Amino acid sequence: MSIINKFFKSFFSLMRILSISWKSSRKWTLLSTFFMALEIISGLGVLYLLKQMVDVVTNVLAEPEAAENVGAVLYYVVLTGLGTLAYVISRALAGFSRETQGIMVADYVDNIVQKTAISVDLAFYESPLYHDTLERARQSGSQRPAQVASNLMLLGKNALMLAAIVVLLASINWHLLPIILIAIVPALIARIYFTRILYEWQRRRTQMERRAAYLDWLMTSDTHAKELRLNQLGDYLRGKYKRIRDDIRVEKLAISRKRTTVESIVAAIASIIFFSSLGYLAWNTAQGENSVGDLVLFLLIFQRAQSMGQELVQQLSKLYEDHLYMGMLFEFMDMRHTVPRSSQPIKIAHPEHTTLKLENVCFAYPGTYKDVIKNVNMEIKPGQVVALVGANGSGKTSLIKLMTRLYDPTEGSVQINGINARDCDVDEYRELFSVIFQDYSHYAESVHDNIRFGHINGTDAEHTVPHAAEMAGAAGFIEKMDDKYDTLLTRLFDNGKELSVGQWQKIALARAFMLKSNIVILDEPTSAMDPVAESELFENFRERINHRSALVISHRLSTIRLADYIYVMDDGEIKESGTHESLFEKKGIYHDLFSRQAKYYQHDLS
Ligand SMILES: Nc1ncnc2c1ncn2[C@@H]1O[C@H](COP(=O)(O)OP(=O)(O)OP(=O)(O)O)[C@@H](O)[C@H]1O
Numbered sequence: 182m183s184i185i186n187k188f189f190k191s192f193f194s195l196m197r198i199l200s201i202s203w204k205s206s207r208k209w210t211l212l213s214t215f216f217m218a219l220e221i222i223s224g225l226g227v228l229y230l231l232k233q234m235v236d237v238v239t240n241v242l243a244e245p246e247a248a249e250n251v252g253a254v255l256y257y258v259v260l261t262g263l264g265t266l267a268y269v270i271s272r273a274l275a276g277f278s279r280e281t282q283g284i285m286v287a288d289y290v291d292n293i294v295q296k297t298a299i300s301v302d303l304a305f306y307e308s309p310l311y312h313d314t315l316e317r318a319r320q321s322g323s324q325r326p327a328q329v330a331s332n333l334m335l336l337g338k339n340a341l342m343l344a345a346i347v348v349l350l351a352s353i354n355w356h357l358l359p360i361i362l363i364a365i366v367p368a369l370i371a372r373i374y375f376t377r378i379l380y381e382w383q384r385r386r387t388q389m390e391r392r393a394a395y396l397d398w399l400m401t402s403d404t405h406a407k408e409l410r411l412n413q414l415g416d417y418l419r420g421k422y423k424r425i426r427d428d429i430r431v432e433k434l435a436i437s438r439k440r441t442t443v444e445s446i447v448a449a450i451a452s453i454i455f456f457s458s459l460g461y462l463a464w465n466t467a468q469g470e471n472s473v474g475d476l477v478l479f480l481l482i483f484q485r486a487q488s489m490g491q492e493l494v495q496q497l498s499k500l501y502e503d504h505l506y507m508g509m510l511f512e513f514m515d516m517r518h519t520v521p522r523s524s525q526p527i528k529i530a531h532p533e534h535t536t537l538k539l540e541n542v543c544f545a546y547p548g549t550y551k552d553v554i555k556n557v558n559m560e561i562k563p564g565q566v567v568a569l570v571g572a573n574g575s576g577k578t579s580l581i582k583l584m585t586r587l588y589d590p591t592e593g594s595v596q597i598n599g600i601n602a603r604d605c606d607v608d609e610y611r612e613l614f615s616v617i618f619q620d621y622s623h624y625a626e627s628v629h630d631n632i633r634f635g636h637i638n639g640t641d642a643e644h645t646v647p648h649a650a651e652m653a654g655a656a657g658f659i660e661k662m663d664d665k666y667d668t669l670l671t672r673l674f675d676n677g678k679e680l681s682v683g684q685w686q687k688i689a690l691a692r693a694f695m696l697k698s699n700i701v702i703l704d705e706p707t708s709a710m711d712p713v714a715e716s717e718l719f720e721n722f723r724e725r726i727n728h729r730s731a732l733v734i735s736h737r738l739s740t741i742r743l744a745d746y747i748y749v750m751d752d753g754e755i756k757e758s759g760t761h762e763s764l765f766e767k768k769g770i771y772h773d774l775f776s777r778q779a780k781y782y783q784h785d786l787s
Pocket residue numbers: 307546549553571572573574575576577578579580619
């Protein structure tokens with residue numbers, strides 16, 4: 182990339198950072214700008230008054246008998262005192278408004294990150310790149326936009342002050358000017374160089390950091406606590422975590438060591454040059470080419486020049502760092518959908534009578550080349566209960582993801598009432614489905630919310646939630662709990678309660694039974710239920726789902742035989758389809774899959 186391109190890119194990214202800061206809180210951005218401007222003006226004023234005071238003191242030294250000179254000294258002392266007071270107050274107010282603005286910006290950026298995370302397509306979660314980008318966005322820190330705004334102002338302030346000091350130095354002896362450059366430029370180059378090195382290292386190491394964070398989570402979360410203890414995995418995982426952290430630390434310290442060495446050398450050179458200049462000035466003063474006042478002024482302001490120069494270097498390198506790291510946040514914010522959104526979506530006609538049709542659907546997961554769904558044709562008519570069966574890994578769950586547009590097929594189409602799903606509004610389309618996956622969510626929320634999440638925009642939850650619980654066979658155990666529907670389902674927080682796996686499954690089922698959609702999709706809905714609960718559920722299944730269409734995936738014959746129509750998947754293809762009786766008679770895959778189960782049923786019945 183050419184230097185001009187880089188410059189414009191940096192400029193636009195700086196503008197974008199500032200606009201985030203502005204949008205997050207106009208009031209505090211204005212206030213912190215105002216107080217900082219006041220701080221700068223009073224700071225410069227104090228510097229000017231200091232110079233005037235030194236001049237007057239020099240005069241007094243030259244003509245001690247002039248009484249008005251003493252009055253002038255006092256006058257400048259008072260003015261400098263007042264200026265310093267104004268400086269201290271505005272500095273405190275600027276600090277406070279900067280802090281407040283920082284909090285507002287941090288919340289705003291967190292909000293943007295969350296908004297992006299909940300809107301990106303499922304495909305992102307399956308790519309390590311997404312997780313790296315999210316981690317980097319988080320690392321880039323929500324404080325940075327606020328820092329950039331205040332850094333820019335501090336930079337302006339220090340640049341102005343330094344300019345004033347340069348003028349003062351030039352007034353003493355213009356030969357002294359290069360020392361300012363020597364004190365600042367090499368330090369700046371070293372800082373920027375190492376900021377870049379550290380940034381690139383951090384980018385390369387994101388995945389390593391995530392691996393360490395994952396191991397830490399394995400060791401500390403309740404999800405894995407049982408297996409970790411019984412299989413005594415603790416020491417093994419700790420060792421693995423330590424090795425990663427050791428590698429990260431060694432690499433980081435190596436960079437820090439180099440940086441400290443280079444920066445110390447640069448600072449030592451600057452100091453040598455300063456003392457040489459002091460010697461040069463002292464010599465000139467002794468020769469009568471400078472006044473003693475000049476020497477005093479040089480000593481006075483050099484201290485300031487040095488700290489100002491250091492601050493300037495720090496602010497410039499910080500600005501550079503913030504710009505680099507904010508680039509990582511922008512990368513995350515700029516993620517685009519992989520499931521394309523139609524610009525002029527077609528409204529779904531008669532959504533209450535939905536026919537879902539899959540036509541020659543093929544699909545390979547993003548980043549893979551093997552089709553896991555191959556030329557699938559399928560139909561679910563209004564009110565029909567359809568079963569999908571097949572061995573593990575045959576593609577049943579993948580097919581649900583395609584039906585619900587979590588992914589789009591690589592070939593063929595998914596149609597709803599004859600409209601290609603791609604041409605519908607994604608949100609409107611997804612509203613048609615109530616889906617419970619095998620790995621359904623356990624929300625650490627109340628029972629009520631766990632069920633209501635199945636239809637978050639629905640009204641009358643006070644009635645619909647208990648009804649859904651009743652339909653899913655969950656109402657019985659919910660009513661027995663002290664807080665009933667208000668019971669918090671977690672042991673993470675006070676007064677929470679943990680459920681059994683089967684009870685959780687009933688809660689998840691109740692979520693799908695909330696009357697939001699037209700098609701209920703249940704992936705292994707009864708895998709953890711006892712036989713009584715399972716048979717009760719399917720006894721009057723159609724009434725329970727209010728005669729909506731349903732697609733049920735199950736490995737249990739007792740569940741499947743209830744379906745109006747059955748599709749049999751094998752290695753991504755629909756190999757057989759028909760009613761239970763016709764498929765059994767066919768003596769094909771379906772027969773092989775279920776004849777053993779059927780034998781047990783016959784045996785039990787005999
Ligand atoms: N996110 C993914 N990325 C890549 N491949 C995947 C992904 N999820 C599943 N697969 C692959 O797709 C194939 C079908 O998996 P799928 O989960 O659809 O099977 P399934 O029939 O639902 O199996 P089960 O009965 O075990 O739930 C498998 O070979 C699996 O390895």
